[in-house]
Structures are given as C-alpha cells and as structure tokens.
Amino acid sequence: MDVDLQRCIRGEKRAWDAFVGRVAPIVHAAVRRTLRRHHAAADSADDVVQEVFLRLIRNDLHLLRTFDPARASLATWLTLVARSTTIDHLRRTRPPAVPIEQAREAAVPAPPTPSEGATRELGVPDDLLPPRQRLVVHLLFDRGLSVDEAGELMGVSPQTVRSTKHKALERLREFFRRR
Amino acid sequence: MNDASDNSERTLARRFRQLARREPGTCPDELGLAAYVDGLASEAETARIEAHLAVCRECLLAVADARRLAGRAHAAAPPHVVARARALVGGRGRGASRVRRSPWRAAIGWAATAAAAVAVGFVGLSAGSATHRARQAEPEVALAELALGSSGSPLALLSDEDPFQALTAAAKEGTR
Numbered sequence: 532m533d534v535d536l537q538r539c540i541r542g543e544k545r546a547w548d549a550f551v552g553r554v555a556p557i558v559h560a561a562v563r564r565t566l567r568r569h570h571a572a573a574d575s576a577d578d579v580v581q582e583v584f585l586r587l588i589r590n591d592l593h594l595l596r597t598f599d600p601a602r603a604s605l606a607t608w609l610t611l612v613a614r615s616t617t618i619d620h621l622r623r624t625r626p627p628a629v630p631i632e633q634a635r636e637a638a639v640p641a642p643p644t645p646s647e648g649a650t651r652e653l654g655v656p657d658d659l660l661p662p663r664q665r666l667v668v669h670l671l672f673d674r675g676l677s678v679d680e681a682g683e684l685m686g687v688s689p690q691t692v693r694s695t696k697h698k699a700l701e702r703l704r705e706f707f708r709r710r
Numbered sequence: 711m712n713d714a715s716d717n718s719e720r721t722l723a724r725r726f727r728q729l730a731r732r733e734p735g736t737c738p739d740e741l742g743l744a745a746y747v748d749g750l751a752s753e754a755e756t757a758r759i760e761a762h763l764a765v766c767r768e769c770l771l772a773v774a775d776a777r778r779l780a781g782r783a784h785a786a787a788p789p790h791v792v793a794r795a796r797a798l799v800g801g802r803g804r805g806a807s808r809v810r811r812s813p814w815r816a817a818i819g820w821a822a823t824a825a826a827a828v829a830v831g832f833v834g835l836s837a838g839s840a841t842h843r844a845r846q847a848e849p850e851v852a853l854a855e856l857a858l859g860s861s862g863s864p865l866a867l868l869s870d871e872d873p874f875q876a877l878t879a880a881a882k883e884g885t886r
Binding site for chain 1: 719730731740741744747750758761763768770771775777778780781794
C-alpha cells in the first residue's frame, strides 16, 4: 500500500488526507465485517471508523508510530486494528448477550478439572505437540475445519496441513500407547 | 480414509483436548498477528502465535478475518466518512499540524465557546470557527448503500455466518 507514513507522522495535512483516502476502504470493510460477526447494527460503522482513525493519532500519533512496515503490511495491520477497535466499541456500548470471555471459553470444551470424574487420566506434557501440530489438531478436530480451510487460515498448503496432522496423530498415538 | 480411522483420529484428538492445559496467556498485539498473517513473523514468534491460536477463539477469528480482508479490493468508504477522518488532522501549510477532536466534541466545544463569546460580546473564536469551516467542508452527498455481497463481487464470498463456514464457502469456490 503506497502511503507516506513518515509524512503523516510529521502531521502533514496532505499526507494524512492521502493516507485516509487510501486506507478508508479497508478500515470501513473491517469494521462492517466485525459488526456483522457480532450481530451489531451496521449503522454504527461510521462512528467506529472514526474511532479507528482517532486511535491511530491519539497521543501524538502513538499507534501509527508503532507500525513497522518490516514486520507486516499496512493493510493487514489496519484490518486488525479496525477489528479490535470495533470489538472495544461493542464492549463499551452494549452488554454482550454472552460476555466475550465466556463465549471464548464456551467455543471449545474446557478440559475436566481435577475434581471431575471418578477416574482422571493424567495430563499431557505441555510440549507433547509442537505449536503448529497443536493448532492443526485444534482446527481440524475441535473447529471442524477441512484441510483446505485450515491451510487457508494458517497460510500454509493443504499438504502441509496433512503432514502436520499425520505427525501430530502419530505423537498422540505413541503417547497414549505408552500410558 | 475409512470411518474407523476417522473415529480413531477423533478419539485421539478428543483425549488430547481433554487432557491438555489450555492457558491462552496474553493475546499478541495487532502487529504481531499481522506479521503472522503476512508470513513475516520469525519462527519463534510463529510458534508462540500458533500456540495461542489453538486456545484463543478471538485471535483465531481475527486471523481468519485478516486473511479474508487484507489483499482484496474493497468498496469505497462513504465520502462523509473519509471527510470526517481527514478533518482530524488540520494544518496551515507544510509541517503544521493540529490534531482535532471528533466533530461532535468540537461542536460542543464550539457551542460553549460561542456562548462565552456572546457573554463578552465577541463571536467566532478560532477553534469554533475552524470547526465550523471543517463541518461546512464535508461534502453533502446522499449515502449510497454499498451492495456488499452482490453477485460477481469477491465480497459475495464473505459469509455473515460463522467465520469458519466462510472459509468453507471460499474453499469450495476455489476447488470448483
């Protein structure tokens, strides 16, 4: 995305106007999508978009200054900033039907507590599965994603997902076989 | 792959889910997640984020949405939205900048200032008049409802349903 952030950070009006013109579509799209996700009215989108830009320039453009183009693209970063700003807006302006934290926990069954059940299997070591294998198992089996969908979400090929899944299941089989 | 094998795999995954610790920890910041989405995160950072994604639904949704939105063409934002955002930074000439408050707060400030000005017999202080000029500068255009999801548009693939179903729709489109 071709914008001159340094001139924006220096507060140059023309650079800021150009920046807004370039990024407003993706900010607006991200806000609207997030509002839809959370079943919120789209008519607050305009105000939330303004909040996003306010957040970028607050405290002497602090957030905008933190962006590092070597670490990520501006479009991706702004999408995530817009998304989190929208969620913060929703938290402030309405009580959720289910608090977001509870929704997060409810989405994936929690492991049984030590007091549950007549017998309890011992836990598994934290490092039994490397993070990528753990994520693949979670996406395929807990979230019900297909191999293609998991690959798209992780930014890897379906073949990588399949091989990662295979390795993860081999580890799990071996672990449970030895118990 | 037969059903018995599928069931065996699901059983393994379920046992693992039931026994593994789930401590999401602190969510990565937007720049960290963006680096992951763009494939620019280091190996260590990628591992940390993927470990977190396995236990944090919100971050998982954030990554899914970022993948879907970034890199695509988007409908233009409404002109008044663009104008309001531009008005946040004002200036007179190169290098001059003045971060403005949101128009509605500025309007309140303008009204209060105007009231004070009337009290002392002086109208049109700089802050109020600047805000008034900014508000006058916003183009008055009729809002055109954006046809998000109209047929033929990439946006049609974006589902309003569960985001993971959106990935299903996109994957099916890609494999047809």
